[in-house]
Amino acid sequence: MSPRCFADRLLETVESKRSHVVVGFDPALESLPPELVASRPREDYHCSEEWQAALYRDFLRPLAEALVSEAVAVKIQVAYFEALGGPGYKLYEELVAFCRELGYLVIADVKRGDIGSTAEAYATAHLDRTGADAITVNPYFGTDGVEPFLKRARDCGKGVFVLVKTSNPSSAEIQDVVLQGGEPLYARVAALVRQWGAGTEGEYGYCSVGAVVGGTHPEQGAWLRTVLPGVPFLVPGYGTQGARAEDIARVFDQTGSGAVVNSARAILYAYRSRPECSWLDAAVAEAREMRAALWRAAGRA
Amino acid sequence: MSPRCFADRLLETVESKRSHVVVGFDPALESLPPELVASRPREDYHCSEEWQAALYRDFLRPLAEALVSEAVAVKIQVAYFEALGGPGYKLYEELVAFCRELGYLVIADVKRGDIGSTAEAYATAHLDRTGADAITVNPYFGTDGVEPFLKRARDCGKGVFVLVKTSNPSSAEIQDVVLQGGEPLYARVAALVRQWGAGTEGEYGYCSVGAVVGGTHPEQGAWLRTVLPGVPFLVPGYGTQGARAEDIARVFDQTGSGAVVNSARAILYAYRSRPECSWLDAAVAEAREMRAALWRAAGRA
Numbered sequence: 099m100s101p102r103c104f105a106d107r108l109l110e111t112v113e114s115k116r117s118h119v120v121v122g123f124d125p126a127l128e129s130l131p132p133e134l135v136a137s138r139p140r141e142d143y144h145c146s147e148e149w150q151a152a153l154y155r156d157f158l159r160p161l162a163e164a165l166v167s168e169a170v171a172v173k174i175q176v177a178y179f180e181a182l183g184g185p186g187y188k189l190y191e192e193l194v195a196f197c198r199e200l201g202y203l204v205i206a207d208v209k210r211g212d213i214g215s216t217a218e219a220y221a222t223a224h225l226d227r228t229g230a231d232a233i234t235v236n237p238y239f240g241t242d243g244v245e246p247f248l249k250r251a252r253d254c255g256k257g258v259f260v261l262v263k264t265s266n267p268s269s270a271e272i273q274d275v276v277l278q279g280g281e282p283l284y285a286r287v288a289a290l291v292r293q294w295g296a297g298t299e300g301e302y303g304y305c306s307v308g309a310v311v312g313g314t315h316p317e318q319g320a321w322l323r324t325v326l327p328g329v330p331f332l333v334p335g336y337g338t339q340g341a342r343a344e345d346i347a348r349v350f351d352q353t354g355s356g357a358v359v360n361s362a363r364a365i366l367y368a369y370r371s372r373p374e375c376s377w378l379d380a381a382v383a384e385a386r387e388m389r390a391a392l393w394r395a396a397g398r399a
Numbered sequence: 400m401s402p403r404c405f406a407d408r409l410l411e412t413v414e415s416k417r418s419h420v421v422v423g424f425d426p427a428l429e430s431l432p433p434e435l436v437a438s439r440p441r442e443d444y445h446c447s448e449e450w451q452a453a454l455y456r457d458f459l460r461p462l463a464e465a466l467v468s469e470a471v472a473v474k475i476q477v478a479y480f481e482a483l484g485g486p487g488y489k490l491y492e493e494l495v496a497f498c499r500e501l502g503y504l505v506i507a508d509v510k511r512g513d514i515g516s517t518a519e520a521y522a523t524a525h526l527d528r529t530g531a532d533a534i535t536v537n538p539y540f541g542t543d544g545v546e547p548f549l550k551r552a553r554d555c556g557k558g559v560f561v562l563v564k565t566s567n568p569s570s571a572e573i574q575d576v577v578l579q580g581g582e583p584l585y586a587r588v589a590a591l592v593r594q595w596g597a598g599t600e601g602e603y604g605y606c607s608v609g610a611v612v613g614g615t616h617p618e619q620g621a622w623l624r625t626v627l628p629g630v631p632f633l634v635p636g637y638g639t640q641g642a643r644a645e646d647i648a649r650v651f652d653q654t655g656s657g658a659v660v661n662s663a664r665a666i667l668y669a670y671r672s673r674p675e676c677s678w679l680d681a682a683v684a685e686a687r688e689m690r691a692a693l694w695r696a697a698g699r700a
Contacts, residue, residue: 124516124517126516175517175520177511177513177517177518177520177521177524178517178520180520180521180524180525181520181521181523181524181528183488183489183492183524183528184485184488184489184492187481187484187485187488188484188485191484191485209511209512209513209537210478210510211510211512211537212478212510213565213566213567213640214567215425215427216425216476216478216479217478219476219478219479219481219482220478220481220482222482223478223481223482223484224481227482227484236510236512236537236539237539237573238537238538238539238562238565238573238574239565239567239569239570239573240567240569240570240571240572240573240574241569241572242567242568242569243565243567243569261539264514264539264540264544265514266514266515266540266541266543266544267543268540268541268542268543268544269540269541270541271541271542271591272538272539272540272541272584272587272588272591273539273541275578275584275587276578276579277576277577277578277579278577278578278579278581280579283573283576283584286573286576287573290572290573339514
């Protein structure tokens with residue numbers, strides 16, 4: 099029996115949890131709640147990277163447990179774990195498994211891109227081994243650089259989110275460059291994403307090959323929604339990066355689905371703006387507000 | 400005292416070793432010499448990833464020692480190590496240190512690209528922590544996504560190789576897209592690379608921000624050389640991917656320098672075409688031939 103396709107699992111989880119929220123695990127030592135840091139004396143550890151990985155574990159596991167009713171997926175930003183070397187890498191793998199057991203879809207936010215043989219190794223590393231449900235990839239190499247990921251989408255029920263229009267301030271320098279036909283480069287990438295999704299269609303009309311569309315670019319997001327029917331969007335940039343629910347209303351389809359929205363820092367470090375709560379309650383309250391705001395913006399409430 | 404800039408170290412190593420060769424560490428279990436695999440019985444290991452990482456170590460450390468007169472740099476393709484999880488990641492870090500001790504420049508071939516805060520974490524992971532001399536990066540996010548790497552080039556003597564025109568067959572799909580002014584996208588990326596190098600100039604007129612220019616595209620490589628004076632090239636695609644020394648002669652500057660050329664599989668698995676030698680001698684012979692061919696192609700012999 100072939101596994102359920104990612105697109106169907108994603109859309110069903112949005113419905114069952116009544117949420118479009120993805121929580122981003124982007125841990126940073128300097129932003130952790132001070133009482134949490136104080137609870138693990140540093141001198142217990144020979145290696146400060148092990149100490150830091152242990153702190154990240156203390157922080158992220160309770161968060162994952164507490165947010166399970168609010169968020170459909172966890173997006174794990176591997177960079178913050180790689181920055182801790184071996185102990186960080188081990189924690190990354192542990193968290194993928196832990197979050198999947200809790201019922202989240204897990205997106206390995208690795209943004210890899212390379213020639214075919216190397217992309218195959220990355221697909222092994224971040225989809226086959228860890229068991230993550232989906233991965234983010236960079237399109238710069240073209241088809242042969244994404245094919246190993248597409249194969250997992252067609253054959254193994256995995257999801258692939260291709261960078262189309264990213265949320266950062268400099269994204270226009272390359273992504274918005276105007277092509278001979280007058281359209282921006284990201285439109286060309288969008289056309290490739292449609293091609294790459296062939297053979298991954300699920301029962302709700304969506305493919306398992308999606309697009310990363312920054313929530314900080316509302317007009318581009320709305321336009322991409324019109325030219326990419328059936329392509330699920332992963333929308334970063336909510337919260338700390340500046341996107342609000344009303345900005346991204348048009349990334350949803352007519353049924354109020356087809357997109358999930360990531361917030362990392364605004365949820366993880368919500369304790370800073372909610373001094374009345376514990377850090378864990380603050381994160382839950384923030385995610386709940388985001389969930390409600392997105393549900394309204396999608397025309398669902 | 401600020402550290403020596405990467406460009407100067409690279410060019411001086413080319414002169415002192417009389418070589419443009421970069422050896423790519425892209426290990427693959429199925430390609431290792433059979434006698435090496437037979438020397439480590441699998442049943443000694445509970446975890447096959449540890450067994451595989453131990454084999455890669457048995458293979459790559461002697462290779463690094465044997466090739467030190469032939470190659471100026473080692474390019475470590477992190478994907479093949481990530482594919483082994485924790486044990487692989489640990490070996491990657493060990494090899495960076497080991498190869499640096501042997502006198503190689505070490506290029507962490509990670510091709511990362513992300514928003515600024517995440518790029519900072521990647522720079523920490525792959526330059527600060529491991530001590531690698533240089534890194535490969537993907538330009539799709541624009542300036543803020545590469546700035547953390549550029550900062551290490553300006554302040555810490557590190558090198559940055561930005562993907563401009565990659566060696567793989569599908570590279571044209573995005574990289575060769577024609578812009579409004581008639582030039583291909585990779586020309587626009589090349590112009591950004593020139594900007595990004597500002598403040599990293601060394602004493603030989605080269606910057607520490609370089610370009611990845613696939614050896615499989617000789618015409619584009621020659622053109623890029625003319626528009627990017629003072630930008631060092633990292634040229635993949637030699638050997639197994641099909642580029643020959645005569646194809647890439649024009650990536651060198653008028654002095655026969657300014658570019659280094661990577662070969663991975665053709666060196667690592669040279670034993671397959673040289674049954675008369677040991678696997679180690681075969682690799683050395685292959686690297687030596689490549690070195691001589693490039694030295695001639697660069698007009699140096």
